[in-house]
Amino acid sequence: FLYARRYGGELLIRSEDTDVERSRREYEDEIMESLEWLGINWDEGLKVGGANGPYRQTERVDIYQKLVNDLLDRGLAYPCFCTEEELEEERKQLLEQGEIVRYRGRCRNLSEEERQARLAQGIKPAVRLQVPPGQVYVVEDLVRGNVVFESDTIGDFIIMKSDGLPTYNFAVVIDDHLMGITHVIRAEEHLSNTPRQLMVYEALGFTPPKFAHVSLILGKDRQKMSKRHGATSVSQYRQKGYLPEALVNFLALLGWNPEGEEEIFTLDEIIERFSLERVAKNPAVFDLDKLNYINQQYIKQKTISELKEALRPFIEASPYADRVQELGEDKYGWLVEGIRDYLVCLADVKENLSIFFDDPDYTQEAIEVLRQEGVGQVLDACQERLPESFTQFDETRKFLKTLVKETRLRPKMVYMPLRAAFTGRTRGLELPYLMSVWGPDECRRRLELARQQLPGQESGWGQRTVVD
Template sequence: KAYYCFCQPEELEAERQQSGEKGEMIGYSGKCRSLTAEDVAARLAQGIKPTVRFRVPEHKVLVVDDLVRGAVMFETDLLGDYIIVKSDGIPTYNFAVVIDDYLMEITHVIRAEEHLSNTPRQMLIYDALGFELPQFAHISLILGSDKQKMSKRHGATSVLQYRENGYLPEALFNFLSLLGWSPEGENEILPAQEIIQQFSLKRVSKSPAVFDVDKLNWLNSQYIKKMSPSELAPLLKPFLQDFPYQEELNRLTEEQYLLLVSAVQERLVSLKDIKEEAAAIFAPLGDDSYEEEARKVLSQPAVIPVLQAFKEQLTAADDVEANKQLIKRIIKENQLKPKEVFMPLRCALSGVTHGPELPFLISIWGGEETIKRIDYTLYMIETAVEG
């Protein structure tokens, strides 16, 4: 089943070159196949260190019954006698892995499609040793967005890196399970237990999967949205280390912190986003705080009465529901459209036209800070009019 090969690297290279020049298949010629016991003993006595080659049967077809790819055929004549033990006595991968898997009683070998070409060589060793064959399944590669094999240049490659970047374990598990496998039905947001119950190699794709970061971000945001504020709150705290407005953050009560979480929850793609979202809430207003669209809104004549009415009637800023009712009352009393109140208030308090729900922001800031922001905007409007 195997034999010593004393061919030296330079001899093998010369053989390869000659085969290439003749247009023949490049492989081992079998030169040492027919060495007698005396020939072997003589070479060993000379101190020549041999390799051990597997004697591949000729003119046969091996069929790999792959659980993903179906029947894959290999002609033994194209394999050539391959090395199973190197001249330094170290076994090669194809030999060692068979022994290792047999001793560990491996029943299924599931690996990348790159190893499919190794399988016939391993099957021959299994057969030669009288070992029972495991079942093989060769999974397609995972590609980057450029359709090239995934590597470090495509971004984070360690699970720890994804955790540090604010991805939830359950979202990452869900995402990775969908790379090359599809569940029954249309729903792709599945808890781990359901994925485990549904998983079958029959639904594993033969085509390469693309590691789509946009899809991972979407899945992660969906898992964040599904959490309750009390579940999400402690997960966000590690990402608020070195927060630029730490003093303001520390002044929040536990209830206000939960309101902060509720206010930004819909906007988070990863847990890491909390720092930017929270900073936008706590950043003080200044001349350069107002975006151009916000300045246009604040330049409308009806804005000042709305801001003054809100300032005069604000009594329970810490109560989200009271803030909602106050805004509704101003709309009704002034016979205005909701947008004609909500938009001026948002622009006046935050300097931007879009953001978290206004009643939540007011409760997070509290009455003093909210009035301070209204006063600053009124001053800014009056200064602009006088200018």
């Protein structure tokens, strides 16, 4: 996608679905929906159509069969009747002899009578491409340079399975040629497939495209990414509340190193800077901490209005949906602004909402703060000075500044006891946002709840002297 957009090319999406057991339409739909959500669009193929359809390989079998027949007629391919058991036995023998595992051509030289006899037995053959012996194939890779393969290490390989469906290495060559593909950029695990594909290009008389094999993505343990490393699909990260622009930014940096130290890029900026010359050969490591950092930066960049809308689905899925709905838009905006810097993912809103709507669960640290000398005077001063309402956010800030001034205490000696009383914690969201969303009545209620946490203090917070 980045290469096509950077150099004015076109991106085509097709479904390589000849592995029937592992291919489902719902998988296709999820992939395309994820790409669209990420802002990655394509110019031709599934969903959008084009001049080179159909775009599912299972719908192109007649095309493949015609070219298989051509290879059979020219003696470049042959039917193979070997059973799975025979192939497994050959594999074991080669391993025991310390040789490279490959098909050694058992069916290559069968006579026509032998082939007809096997067909008469009801055996459905696969079709193998006859690999030319003693040849060297050079993959001119745009990332890795020239990579050399010897044909003698490969052996004749299947291009059409016995069920009549083509293999990946055969179908992609035909599709790439007929669809006018000029550049194939894919994972390095496909590098070993490339010499087989070059042999198919050669046999069919097609000109191969340019290849670029990018590094795999590993977990922090340097092992291939899997479910044990966490979410493995785009849809899972979407459900967790990662932003599409953050995920694109992060994925682009996996194996690609732009110049400079900057890490936050818009999609347009990535496209403008992208080149295969700066794609690394070594595997990239999926660092969840880095993704979280990037996602958090994008959340902070959003306007309150944008973030309010982005958070709604996650709030609606939380136990606090009705409580938020009751706030009204002004207080909802104060709430969102208050939690914005504490969100790593949008799904984190649920935990932050609990601070607003659940009764305090006092930590031992908070209780120790509340029992410090002079705290009672601070809480009493707050309770007695609370107004009837906070109609503007700035009123809450002004109230707290006035409270600090009138108690003649350092700000920390006022804010820490209030935080402990209101939230049951000694750190967290800024008090003005909490108090503005709650309003004075809820602030008073929470002060009373804090009072109940201290046996022996029913008559008040020690002396009820207020400093005027």
